[in-house]
Every structure is written in structure tokens, then in C-alpha cells.
Amino acid sequence: MKRTPLYAAHVKLGGKMIDFGGWELPVQYEGIIEEHQKVRNAAGIFDVSHMGEILVKGPDAEGFLEGLVTNSILKTKENQIVYSPMCYPNGGVVDDLLVYKYSREYYLLVVNASNTLKDFDWLTENKGGQVEIDNVSENFVQLAIQGPKAESILQSLTDTDLSGIRFFHFLPQTLVGGFNAIVSRTGYTGEDGFEVYLEAGSGEALWNRILEAGKEEGLVPVGLGARDTLRFEAALPLYGQEISGEISPLEAGLERFVNLGKDGFIGKEALQEQRDKGLKRKLVGFEMVDRGIPRSHYEVKLNGKTEGFVTTGSYSPTLKSNIGMALINSQYAIEGNEIDIEIRKKCARAKIISLPFYSKKYKK
Known part of the structure; x- marks a missing residue:
């Protein structure tokens, strides 16, 4: 290790x-x-x-990154940071990352540890124009x-x-x-x-x-x-749980970080289609009604049929209750609805509640 x-x-x-x-x-x-x-x-x-750091620099750095991330960095000022997913053509997420802007020709990307080499390879494969990419982790x-x-x-x-x-x-x-x-x-x-x-x-x-x-x-x-x-x-996503190569940022409730109004970026067509046709799955928050702690990948059921899965679940030290987030069939993703979580082959009742569970106290 x-x-x-x-x-x-x-x-x-x-x-x-x-x-x-x-x-x-x-x-x-x-x-x-x-x-x-x-x-x-x-x-x-x-x-x-363990987090990864990747430098992207050169005369075409800004345009190159704009074509890879779902959020827009064009209006970002120097010494500003942008959070953004980076997607595959099918709308699944390569990674979610922080883009540190030094200048239009110099950016530092902070990426998830387990994705560092994958991200570096993805950036390199899609490189265009006068751009240098360095893994400086x-x-x-x-x-x-x-x-x-x-x-x-x-x-x-x-x-x-x-x-x-x-x-x-x-x-x-x-x-x-x-x-x-x-x-x-x-x-x-x-x-x-x-x-x-x-x-x-x-x-x-x-x-x-x-x-x-x-x-x-x-x-x-x-x-x-x-x-x-x-x-x-705080309902902040974790790669591999709330977002992944199989879960799009729209399904994960990250639409505010997806700018479908900007020029083409990888994954735009798939995400546009998801939005236009309506999402089949949505991320929801829930609180356990019955006893039991929900865990990642536990099945979510309604009337005995699997309608989704838990992305993250735990005892909440702040709320002092058992809560979770789950990706479920959109037609059931309504606040107040009851769902069943299969815990050790037994169904335990839970109720859909609003996200985030805890209001952020960040300095603006």
C-alpha cells in the first residue's frame, strides 16, 4: 500500500x-x-x-479544460476555484474535481486519490492544442x-x-x-x-x-x-458511491454544476438527452423509521420490488439517527414517501427526507 x-x-x-x-x-x-x-x-x-494534483498549462489550457468539465471555467477569475464533474461520452462521471485557476494558461486540478492515474490518462488521451499535463501529486x-x-x-x-x-x-x-x-x-x-x-x-x-x-x-x-x-x-458526493462511471451528475443531483448552455464538452449530448427525456433515477435522502443502519449497495424496495440502492448510509452523530442517500426510480423520489431498505435479508422501513441532512456553515 x-x-x-x-x-x-x-x-x-x-x-x-x-x-x-x-x-x-x-x-x-x-x-x-x-x-x-x-x-x-x-x-x-x-x-x-493521498488526493491527486495535476497541472494543466499552456496557451490552450483554458479551452482544453472547458471541453472536458461539465461546469464552466471561462468566467472564473484568477485565484478562484471551480468544482466540476468530468464526464464520459455516455454521461457517466470520470471524476469530480476542483479546478484551481492561476491564469487562463495555468490550472491546478485536485482529483480523487483512486482516480489520479485514470484522470491523468483521460486528460492525456483527450489533449488538444498547446497544452502540457503533469501529474505532480x-x-x-x-x-x-x-x-x-x-x-x-x-x-x-x-x-x-x-x-x-x-x-x-x-x-x-x-x-x-x-x-x-x-x-x-x-x-x-x-x-x-x-x-x-x-x-x-x-x-x-x-x-x-x-x-x-x-x-x-x-x-x-x-x-x-x-x-x-x-x-x-452535508450531502456532499463521494466518487464510487453517489457518482461513478455508471451514475451521471444529473442523477446525483449535481445539475447546478452542469452547464448545458456552454459549447460542447464530453458527455454534453448524453446529459442533454437525460434532462430532455426526464431522469429515470434520482438521488434522495432518507431516514430510517425501523431499526437498522443502511449501508452502501443495500437494495431499496417498494412492494417487494427492487427500485434502487443505497449509495451511502450511516448513523448520523449530529442528527443522532440512522440516515442514508439512495439512487432510486424517479417516480418514487418524493419527499415523505416510505421505502424499504433490505438489511440482512429483512426489509426495514424508511422515509424520504430533504437533502442536505445538515446545513453547511461555510464562509461565503
Whole structure:
């Protein structure tokens, strides 16, 4: 398995290490529920160095990317970030990614860890014009500091006014804890927070400095378990669950990130047809009425017939109930409808509720 440069730091902190898409990463330290609640009420720090970074540069970089992603980047300003799916011709999702714009000729793509090589190959296969594509993932450590106290903790380590970084914007170069870094403000938890990118060799030192700086404010290290429950409560998609090569962004409820009004991009025709004909499947949220925790891939049934499947399900530490998201037949995707979740070969009742389960508290 691959390891991030912070592996030794995780082991020292008592992190329970697991295989996550070929990476050996901490699933938890003190406990998933405790770490989840710390992020909601104070702050948590995550090692997300397994994420991929791909540089796209050259005179034709902007036009090239515009033809690949479903969202539009043409009106994006420098130091702004765009979230977008990237699709196959059939409308299925290659990956969902963050596009960091330095200039019209220089972009940094932040992609899902398990998709990094696939994304790089997809970009390379579809390359046109004067464009260079470089996989620079091994150059970076990426730390995420999330929670209502994230800004004050990180501010103690830099002279840069972090309040000036707007949501989905970044600073291409600033000093944090004495290290040169890229600092952005996006997040994957439903809380305000920052991402800090720096050279791999400096990652563990900055990780330790941030932990020390946040000790009195309640900052804790957080593993993959709480990262998943946090993003899930905020109804943020996870590749391979809410979106995949077989699930389109429209089916996943991401239509605001699909600009069908822009010039051609890969997958546009298929997505246009889905919208025009009406979606056969839709993503819904649900809460269990009967006892039982829904899990990914459990079948959703109505009148004994399978009408979809659970994409993500879990106990919610914030709502203190068992909830889930499911991709189901559109005709049944109505708030208030009851559905059955097959849990260990027995059907348990659930009720469709609105998404997200938890309202985001991002700084705008």
C-alpha cells in the first residue's frame, strides 16, 4: 500500500490504519463520533495527501479544460476555484474535481486519490492544442483544517489575513508556520475550513505545528471515518458511491454544476438527452423509521420490488439517527414517501427526507 509522508505521525498518534483505495491511512484516532463532533464544534485536521494534483498549462489550457468539465471555467477569475464533474461520452462521471485557476494558461486540478492515474490518462488521451499535463501529486502534502475554529487556529501561524480568502478561492503562495504553501478555502465537511498544500518533505513538521497551535482550541486529528460521516451529513458526493462511471451528475443531483448552455464538452449530448427525456433515477435522502443502519449497495424496495440502492448510509452523530442517500426510480423520489431498505435479508422501513441532512456553515 502507498503511504503519505505523514504515516509515522499517524502511527505515533495512535491512528488505526486501514487500506483505503490502496493507501494506508488512519480511519480514526480517538473514535469516529468523537472526531466528528470535534469538527462540528471546534476543529479537526485531516491528512488528505493521498488526493491527486495535476497541472494543466499552456496557451490552450483554458479551452482544453472547458471541453472536458461539465461546469464552466471561462468566467472564473484568477485565484478562484471551480468544482466540476468530468464526464464520459455516455454521461457517466470520470471524476469530480476542483479546478484551481492561476491564469487562463495555468490550472491546478485536485482529483480523487483512486482516480489520479485514470484522470491523468483521460486528460492525456483527450489533449488538444498547446497544452502540457503533469501529474505532480508526489510533490505535495495536503492538510485540511475544518471546523468553526479553523480560521483562528490557522491564523496564529501566518501573517496573511485569512478572513480575506473567500469561499472557493485560494492564495497561490503564502507562509504558514514558516513554510511556503498554497492556502484555499473549500472544505468537505459542511464546516468552514482551509486546505494547505506544501512540499512533501515539510508536511509532518507543519502538521505538528498546527496540532500544537490548536491544542487549546480543541483541535484534534481526524481520520477517514469521521471525514465520511461529516461529508455525508452535508450531502456532499463521494466518487464510487453517489457518482461513478455508471451514475451521471444529473442523477446525483449535481445539475447546478452542469452547464448545458456552454459549447460542447464530453458527455454534453448524453446529459442533454437525460434532462430532455426526464431522469429515470434520482438521488434522495432518507431516514430510517425501523431499526437498522443502511449501508452502501443495500437494495431499496417498494412492494417487494427492487427500485434502487443505497449509495451511502450511516448513523448520523449530529442528527443522532440512522440516515442514508439512495439512487432510486424517479417516480418514487418524493419527499415523505416510505421505502424499504433490505438489511440482512429483512426489509426495514424508511422515509424520504430533504437533502442536505445538515446545513453547511461555510464562509461565503
